[in-house]
Amino acid sequence: MKILMVLDYFTPHISGLTLYVKRLSEELVKSGNQVTVLTSRYDRKLPDRETHNGVTIVREWVLIRFFKAVLMPLFPCRVFSLMRQHDAVVIHLPQLEAAVASLIAKFVFRKTVILTYHCDIQLPANLMFRLAEQILQLGNNIGANLADRIVAYTEDYRDHSPFLSAYRDKVVIIPPPIQVDECSQDTLNEFQKKFDLKNKTVIGMATRFAEEKGIEFVLSSLEDLKKQFSNIHLLFAGDYQNVIGEQEYYLRLTPLIEKHRNEVTFTGVLKGDEMSCFYRSIQVLIVASINSTESFGLVQAEAMLHGVPVIATNLPGVRVPVQNTGMGRIIPTEDSQALTKTITEVLRNREKYVRSKEEVKKLFGTGNNRRLYEDLLRQLIN
Numbered sequence: 001m002k003i004l005m006v007l008d009y010f011t012p013h014i015s016g017l018t019l020y021v022k023r024l025s026e027e028l029v030k031s032g033n034q035v036t037v038l039t040s041r042y043d044r045k046l047p048d049r050e051t052h053n054g055v056t057i058v059r060e061w062v063l064i065r066f067f068k069a070v071l072m073p074l075f076p077c078r079v080f081s082l083m084r085q086h087d088a089v090v091i092h093l094p095q096l097e098a099a100v101a102s103l104i105a106k107f108v109f110r111k112t113v114i115l116t117y118h119c120d121i122q123l124p125a126n127l128m129f130r131l132a133e134q135i136l137q138l139g140n141n142i143g144a145n146l147a148d149r150i151v152a153y154t155e156d157y158r159d160h161s162p163f164l165s166a167y168r169d170k171v172v173i174i175p176p177p178i179q180v181d182e183c184s185q186d187t188l189n190e191f192q193k194k195f196d197l198k199n200k201t202v203i204g205m206a207t208r209f210a211e212e213k214g215i216e217f218v219l220s221s222l223e224d225l226k227k228q229f230s231n232i233h234l235l236f237a238g239d240y241q242n243v244i245g246e247q248e249y250y251l252r253l254t255p256l257i258e259k260h261r262n263e264v265t266f267t268g269v270l271k272g273d274e275m276s277c278f279y280r281s282i283q284v285l286i287v288a289s290i291n292s293t294e295s296f297g298l299v300q301a302e303a304m305l306h307g308v309p310v311i312a313t314n315l316p317g318v319r320v321p322v323q324n325t326g327m328g329r330i331i332p333t334e335d336s337q338a339l340t341k342t343i344t345e346v347l348r349n350r351e352k353y354v355r356s357k358e359e360v361k362k363l364f365g366t367g368n369n370r371r372l373y374e375d376l377l378r379q380l381i382n
Helices: 016-030 075-083 098-108 127-146 155-160 162-166 185-194 215-228 247-259 273-281 298-305 320-325 336-348 357-361 366-381
Strands: 002-006 034-040 049-052 055-060 064-066 069-071 088-093 112-117 149-152 171-173 201-206 232-237 264-268 284-287 310-313 328-331
Touching: 002 016, 002 075, 016 034, 016 055, 016 088, 016 298, 016 366, 034 075, 055 075, 075 098, 088 098, 088 127, 088 366, 098 112, 098 127, 112 127, 112 366, 127 162, 149 155, 149 366, 155 162, 155 171, 185 273, 201 215, 201 273, 201 298, 201 336, 215 232, 215 247, 215 336, 232 273, 273 298, 284 298, 284 336, 298 310, 298 320, 298 357, 310 320, 310 336, 320 328, 328 336
Parallel strands: 002 034, 002 088, 034 055, 088 112, 112 149, 149 171, 201 232, 201 284, 232 264, 284 310, 310 328
Antiparallel strands: 049 055, 064 069
């Protein structure tokens, strides 16, 4: 099959959405399919076209970027030229161009259209952002009405998302792709030496530095955690400076970061076996997301595959990995006191929340994700 993936941001930009599409695309290529990713050239240093691990990446020129949205005036021409060469298009929401891609696919080429819905969108509360949100939702709804199927991560998120629940009859549940690279003991030792983690009780976060991730509540919990664990340390893996649309948030939290500079280490973006070293270096992973812009949290399953318990907020979709495995605890959103209490309890009774790798693999795996997508695509194309 020849499959066209459409999304606003793709590698080297790192987020749960981009990792999802990267893993899915590469797995589809491995099983004999042809995959092209159409995305934005959000950074002018990036090439217009390249091939990475068998996946063809086409980047469209960006006229202007507003917050996290990208305006690509030549996008309709580009998607038109690519659509004729493919059997189906998978459009990853939310994105502004969903309506254009769906309309061209259905009314010009009569192609199979699948929407993959990654999360709801919540923009800052002012008139300009509200208008942008309405335009985005209009595009998503046009795409949903034209789509053959809509893929969601979990039944929990489907049932609580206003968007997904409106198209419930079209929704197909496909768990997200989970992939980890194992690190050697020597690499692990070097990693822990580099970040000075020996003899420390390490809690971890693996995410972009973004407001919806609830980072301030984790930082705020450190003061009380120091009373319980004198060697407590927060290891933050992910992009944390100059994150698109989040510079103001980082500046706002800078005083809190400085206050706990001895208890916090930022690793920056980790790749390949570095992420495995990260998981093997922490005692518990924190997913402190505060709203429905988080729909699952791929890092939860990755941590669990390394035998690491997870503390996650009580949000639709986000709570599912802990509920399904019992590997951790669920807490209220935006509650530093509850977070402190739960971290203390999990650290002191960690063995209670650990499951075998085999048990976790039965629930999460990249191969399952690819197989279910292939089955769905073949069914719709035929």
